[in-house]
Amino acid sequence: MKAYKIIVLAKQVPDTRNVGKDAMKADGTVNRAVLPAIFNPEDLNALEQALRIKDQFPGTTVKLLTMGPGRAAEIIREGLFRGADGGVLLTDRAFAGSDTLATSYALGQALKKMGKIDLIIAGRQAIDGDTAQVGPQVAEKLGWLQVTYVEEVIELKNDTIVLKRRLDRGVETVKCKLPLVMTVNGTAPECRVRNAKLLMKYKRAKTVTELQKENEDYTSLYNDRPDLNIPEWTVNDIEYDASQLGLTGSPTKVKSIENVVLQAKDSKVISGADAEIENMMIDLIKSHTIG
Amino acid sequence: MNNVFVYCEIEDGHVAEVSLELLTKGRALANQLKCDLEAIAVGHKLEGVAKQVIPYGVDTLYLADDKRLYPYQTLPHNSIVVNLFKEEQPQIALMGASSIGRDLGPRVSSALHSGLTADCTSLEIGDHLDKKADKNYKNLLYQIRPAFGGNIIATIINPDCRPQMATVREGVMKKEILDPKYKGKVVNLDVSKYVSDSDFVVEIIERHMEKSKLNIKGSPIIVAGGYGVGSKENFKLLYDLAEVLGGEVGASRAAIDAGYVEHERQIGQTGLTVRPKLYIACGISGQIQHRAGMEQSAQIIAINTDPEAPINSIADYVITGDIADIIPKMIKYYKKNTK
Numbered sequence: 289m290k291a292y293k294i295i296v297l298a299k300q301v302p303d304t305r306n307v308g309k310d311a312m313k314a315d316g317t318v319n320r321a322v323l324p325a326i327f328n329p330e331d332l333n334a335l336e337q338a339l340r341i342k343d344q345f346p347g348t349t350v351k352l353l354t355m356g357p358g359r360a361a362e363i364i365r366e367g368l369f370r371g372a373d374g375g376v377l378l379t380d381r382a383f384a385g386s387d388t389l390a391t392s393y394a395l396g397q398a399l400k401k402m403g404k405i406d407l408i409i410a411g412r413q414a415i416d417g418d419t420a421q422v423g424p425q426v427a428e429k430l431g432w433l434q435v436t437y438v439e440e441v442i443e444l445k446n447d448t449i450v451l452k453r454r455l456d457r458g459v460e461t462v463k464c465k466l467p468l469v470m471t472v473n474g475t476a477p478e479c480r481v482r483n484a485k486l487l488m489k490y491k492r493a494k495t496v497t498e499l500q501k502e503n504e505d506y507t508s509l510y511n512d513r514p515d516l517n518i519p520e521w522t523v524n525d526i527e528y529d530a531s532q533l534g535l536t537g538s539p540t541k542v543k544s545i546e547n548v549v550l551q552a553k554d555s556k557v558i559s560g561a562d563a564e565i566e567n568m569m570i571d572l573i574k575s576h577t578i579g
Numbered sequence: 580m581n582n583v584f585v586y587c588e589i590e591d592g593h594v595a596e597v598s599l600e601l602l603t604k605g606r607a608l609a610n611q612l613k614c615d616l617e618a619i620a621v622g623h624k625l626e627g628v629a630k631q632v633i634p635y636g637v638d639t640l641y642l643a644d645d646k647r648l649y650p651y652q653t654l655p656h657n658s659i660v661v662n663l664f665k666e667e668q669p670q671i672a673l674m675g676a677s678s679i680g681r682d683l684g685p686r687v688s689s690a691l692h693s694g695l696t697a698d699c700t701s702l703e704i705g706d707h708l709d710k711k712a713d714k715n716y717k718n719l720l721y722q723i724r725p726a727f728g729g730n731i732i733a734t735i736i737n738p739d740c741r742p743q744m745a746t747v748r749e750g751v752m753k754k755e756i757l758d759p760k761y762k763g764k765v766v767n768l769d770v771s772k773y774v775s776d777s778d779f780v781v782e783i784i785e786r787h788m789e790k791s792k793l794n795i796k797g798s799p800i801i802v803a804g805g806y807g808v809g810s811k812e813n814f815k816l817l818y819d820l821a822e823v824l825g826g827e828v829g830a831s832r833a834a835i836d837a838g839y840v841e842h843e844r845q846i847g848q849t850g851l852t853v854r855p856k857l858y859i860a861c862g863i864s865g866q867i868q869h870r871a872g873m874e875q876s877a878q879i880i881a882i883n884t885d886p887e888a889p890i891n892s893i894a895d896y897v898i899t900g901d902i903a904d905i906i907p908k909m910i911k912y913y914k915k916n917t918k
Contacts, residue, residue: 291891293849295605296678302727304727317789368688387694388685388695388818389688389689389692389694392689413871416727417697417700417726418697418698418848418849419685419695419697420681420685420686420697420801421681421684421685421695421697422685423685424653424682424685424686424689425683425685425686425688425689427686428657428685428686428689428690429689433653433654433780433781434653434680434682435653435781436653436681436682437678437682444753450784455678455788456677456678457678457788457789458787458788458789459786459787460650460783460786460787461783461784461785461786462781462782462783463781463782463784464780464781464782465780475842503877537692538694538741539688539692539694539737539740540694540695540696540722540735540736540737541735541736541737541738542733542734542735543707543721543734543735544733544734545726545731545732546731546732546733546734547731555891555892555894555895555896555897556895556896556897557897557899558896558897558898558910559898559899559900560898560899560901560904560905561854562908562912565898565905565908565909565912566908566912566916568880568896568917569909569913569916570899570911570912570916572857572878573916573917577856577857577874577877577878578800578824578825578856578857579912579916579917
């Protein structure tokens with residue numbers, strides 16, 4: 289039986305679903321420090337799809353690739369706790385200010401350094417941008433086929449895969465050959481939880497930067513256990529064209545950002561008292577809004 | 580050259596609503612820029628497309644007609660659009676933020692190294708002064724969308740790369756026929772020059788498209804619930820009210836994420852955009868993404884336990900209270916006064 293090499297693209301995102309009142313600073317900029325950083329939800333659906341293939345085809349390896357600041361190493365650790373075999377953190381100031389296209393370029397260049405890959409799986413979109421662009425753009429950068437909105441891998445046999453896609457108004461089943469980039473919908477099965485044994489095994493998996501910060505003497509342990517070393521790649525670990533990186537490589541620019549200020553309507557404030565509700569309903573009926 | 584382009588989605592020979600809406604917007608942008616509006620349709624049996632789109636003010640319609648081009652597949656459609664754009668050099672390209680547009684748009688933008696902004700809620704033409712480079716850009720496309728949990732509205736521009744690309748959800752723009760007798764020309768593309776056989780690598784085994792059973796967009800009355808409704812069971816109150824008033828039930832993303840209702844009912848930036856006569860928002864706080872999908876409703880009633888909920892500021896009636904108490908009263912007094 290064939291074993292596959294799978295890379296999961298994952299992003300650490302601020303939890304925009306739980307934005308509190310202090311999420312914005314007085315000057316109108318986002319206060320990232322108070323927002324919890326989480327594993328992008330649909331990337332977890334993507335990880336689950338990869339792990340299912342690994343369950344089915346022994347010898348398959350699942351690695352994560354994430355781009356972000358140093359603390360995004362948490363994404364790789366989380367993946368290890370759930371059954372992944374490793375991962376790479378792509379981190380450099382040179383990537384700062386990347387839009388989706390510059391992000392895809394950097395990820396594409398990193399993927400080219402990761403050896404032969406059979407399948408790249410990503411979440412459909414990240415909750416901080418909701419663009420759904422990086423998956424297809426990475427596919428284009430690699431010159432690979434993309435299959436978006438995947439809900440289920442129906443069959444995988446040698447290099448042929450059958451996938452069920454969830455579309456706006458229906459479903460589609462497609463058959464195609466590897467390699468390809470697939471993006472996974474939130475409607476796909478949820479990711480398995482952390483495995484207690486893996487948690488024990490990998491809790492000390494760290495990047496060099498993290499170890500230095502903690503002043504840990506890592507040489508002996510990490511010599512014995514190379515799997516605990518989370519590789520950090522900078523721009524110098526990939527081949528690159530500087531004009532395609534970061535802010536410079538981003539065709540889209542943010543011209544302006546406006547804090548949302550609500551223009552208050554002249555609203556009627558009413559209590560839940562019977563008479564007031566009745567009057568409202570009579571008004572609406574009279575104005576032919578209802579009835 | 581240098582025109583405004585709209586990619587028209589085709590389903591069973593019909594041009595998608597969202598594409599017609601974009602043609603209307605595209606016409607307005609082209610007028611402002613004093614250029615042409617062009618459209619491309621890729622598929623099979625496209626004879627009826629010209630009649631459907633030219634009245635929206637399309638000056639040139641490109642058709643790529645081949646049996647293999649329907650239903651939509653990423654690579655062949657991408658090749659046609661990319662190669663046509665290389666020839667025609669549009670300044671603006673618009674696509675629906677649909678299953679197709681969100682699959683195709685990023686691929687095209689990556690191939691052309693042009694910027695793409697997803698799910699825009701407004702498109703305008705404006706200038707931009709780049710102070711650092713001391714360069715003044717005229718007539719750029721402002722791609723406006725809420726961002727970051729809806730706390731900000733961002734205006735995105737693509738100063739240097741063309742085309743300036745944007746996707747827009749169905750219902751965000753209004754469609755309007757410009758002139759039923761509008762004169763536009765049709766160009767039939769030689770498909771073999773734009774795609775190669777190697778683009779046809781996906782076999783579509785099965786395809787099952789449903790006509791949406793729900794007609795939330797077309798409903799004059801919408802009763803929508805948010806996270807504040809509290810549970811799937813509590814949503815029953817909303818269904819009751821909608822049934823009595825002859826409306827449909829909608830929901831905010833938070834309610835859908837919580838599993839209270841199916842995602843087809845989502846209203847907001849990443850769901851449906853609606854303009855009913857009456858919108859009753861129950862337990863919805865009113866983040867900008869949600870408001871983007873409903874703030875053009877003629878009348879809004881907000882029912883919330885939080886008197887400070889942002890939705891209140893756009894509501895015509897603000898009711899502070901518990902839906903379990905308020906909704907039964909609304910039903911009761913509606914029935915009493917319509918007998």
